[in-house]
Amino acid sequence: MANSSSNLSGKIQTVLGVLDPEKLGVTLSHEHLSLDSSALAWPWKEEKFASQVHTPVNLENLWWIQHNPYSNCANLRLFESEDAVLEEIKFFKSNGGCSIVENTVIGIRRNIKFYKQVAMETGVNIVSGTGFYVESSRPNTVSFTCEKMAEMMKSDILDGADGTDIKCGVIGEIGCSWPLRGSERRALQAAAHTSTETGCPIIIHPGRYHEAPTEIIRVIQEAGGDVQKVVMSHLDRTFQKKDDLLEFAKLGCYCEYDLFGIEQSHYQLNAAVDMPSDAQRIQWVKALIDEGYEDKITIGHDIHTKHRLMRFGGHGYSHILINIVPRMQSRGINKKSIDKMLVDNPKKWLTFK
Template sequence: MTKVNTVLGTIPAEELGLVAIHEHIGYGMPGSELDSKWWKTPEQAYEETVPKLRTFHENGGGTFVDATGICNGRDIDYYKSLSRKTGVNIVACTGFVGGDTALPHFARATVDYLARVFIHEITVGIGDTGSKAGIIKVGVSRGGRMTELDKRIYRAAARAAVVTGVPVLTHLAIDPEPAIAIFREEGLPLDRVLFGHADDGLNAASTPSEMIMGEGGRIGFDTFGYETELPDPPFWARPRKDRMDHFIDLVGKGYLDQLLVSADANCSPLGWPGVKGHTVNYIFEVLIPDMRTNGIGDAQLKAIFEENPADFLAIQA
């Protein structure tokens, strides 16, 4: 039986249910908690977050993967409280959203040191919470090309993934060639890597999704709901039909088993206002009906939201 680390303990992968593979309880840039313009009390954050997670659970959602890395507002004791209160499994990550979000202590560290940090958080626990990370987050820094720090973090993540058996989730799938080379050098099979944000309006055109999947990697269509049709769309928005047509095209080409889907919504943003009206429940309210309208059947939906994530998240040590 395969297992997955959640903040409340290790559970069988078969118990994950429907999985939102790339979401955030509360994401912010390092230092945002010091900006009084955006201060929130714990009660305010709780009030914003609990109804969203409860609705997710009531709609049939089983597991919420929090892709908030070290230095970006990760709060494991808070996640544990939310999980107990709402019934949603929460998977926390170790790693960094990108090298440009790593504070100097980590940015100056060696690959070996970073790998040890990741391995400790996966096998022993995050701080003194007793909760183990279930996934490793890495990312391409702003600018669209992997920096030397990004490459160090990717290499450390690959080493930790090989040792622990947990998978790697990337922020952006642009400039993937250096990442693929690092993963291969470190002996990490590419089916243990989800190359994220392959669908967003800013980067989709320059993301070689089919090349990545041809090499064995997985692709994240995980910005569903960030649409140009929104009253105040973010800069990474994309026309709703354009994104769906792209997804359906890849399904039609036989890539269903390598595609994972999410809304990348922020339950209670830290240091920025977030995107109004966009929550993890876009998956149920809009996305699944849209997929059905576009010919995605029940068996395919089960693969997209249950089977593919369970296979990806399962510890393979």
Template sequence: MKGKIQTVCGWIDPASLGKTLTHEHLVADFSCYWSEPSWHAPHLDNVSFTMDPENLGFIKQYPYNFLENLNFHGEENHMVEELNFFRQNGGSSIVECTTLGISRDVGKLKKISMATGVNVVCGTGYYTANTHPSNMDSLTQEQLVSTMVNDITRGADGTDVRCGVIGEIGCSWPITDNERKVLQAAAIAQSETGCPVIIHPGTHTDSPAEIIRILQEAGGDVGATVMSHLDCTFFETEDVLEFASLGSYLEWDFFGVEVSHCQWADIDMPNDAMRIKMIRQVLEEGHADKVVISHDVDTKHRLMHYGGHGYSHILLNVVPMMLNRGISQEDINKILVENPKQWLVFK
């Protein structure tokens, strides 16, 4: 396995990875984020998901109040359309971070990859505590390691489709006992297989550093680990730079989200211009070899079919903005090609 990247269709040479989105979802169910509406809009009473023009503004503002908006199963044809468009615009690979607990289906991922020619790297492990299996308390660390290693070396979900990344491993703030157990198991599975890791941290400035400490103590490879969702974790450049010194990859992955209201945390979400500004500052401080970006599409309304930005937004819109804001083409190539390649290679 060493020196190769594992996709749902098998091993590939790192040189063939190309432009890569490091954190996306193609087949998943995020109903764990559903909540009762906190607003009153009589014309939307009892509506689960309709994309009529009069509803679209509410769905963009409150995406997690619409249950059907949170389920990608049944959208496979639209995903093929999306990824064909992504490939036409220079995209080559996607890391699909759906784990156990949010309705992973590696068989569907393989079909989508084969239909489009886009490399798909799928994940193993467990998401946040509210999605854990009912018997998680009784599962041992050794059992969790065995599940992850099996997904990587033999095949996931009863198939021969093997996972090429551990994660996204879900952590809350404060981290729960079972999330800590999963995180430690992920570190052990990484040390046994050489597989890269990607983390979903809690929405607190201290969460990423705590996770890194737990990973290191359990024998994980921080240098082969991506810390996701920095858009909603760090809001001051000094905090990002302090965390960057710990050595993980730094991921801004909500590109395309331009609504400041966040339904699942008491934070103000940045827009794309603010993300680019912070990334430029991090690059200027010498961390170009550790930055990756993505969209983390987890709702239907963000798909092009439903009027959203889709998976090509970074290539079509963000890259020109980055160039216009003084980020060099060399650094963009690192962010989209070289850094994902270095991270995804089995060690």
């Protein structure tokens, strides 16, 4: 192997190589730069507006896509807009951004060569993920054993991913459904084993149910994983009650609010959930801080569709830095707490044990 877990200890691994944690800087902990999730498109069964399913994303149909983002196939092919992403990451850099965790894994078309290109052309540190997305996205890997999954993850971290020498620095996002499916459970177990062996951090995409995050943590713990190295993503759309959130926070993993920029309350993937606004996300984050969990919060946008890019009328990767940070300050969240969410917590999480 070209690398070993021993010489990664105390370091962060980016697509350009090993990084001193002190150089990580302002970090978005959950984003995508290039992916294809069109295979997971939400079926559109009504004849009315059926023509919108296969139309290109533009300002003329944005009114429909904003409410039905997962039913327009072109919207789910972010890889078609890599030039727009590259320009946005340059803009992110100009606004004080330093690093991005890229969470695309098997099932949604990782492009690790492009992530390296972005890092080289923008100067932004890119940490790429290894692992497996939800079972329905990857029919060819459903039969894989836990051992095979772990072997593949370890190779991505120590040798290089997708036939390259570009190495991954985070396990995930590991995709989980509700209820948790067999292959997803094995992926979680493999993530725990790989993390224990290599020291690599983990990030999770939980199922869309309030009990899902706790179940996932239990699986990871039972497999010997270190919960302190785990980020639980998408809590924006998972917990609807403060008591549930605070009870979960006691488990010790990082709590992530990573859908900043989505101001559409209707959540197409789970109509029973009212998606919070950015103002409400700030309130949830403040609640965690007020209860003593400021060392366990990470944030991001989880941009994974075209309509959230600036070119298509969206908020873009700089939204948190330009808009959310000032709003947090106006709502009583001090600079120290903001720096923890954007700098200190990502640094601690991403540093290999």
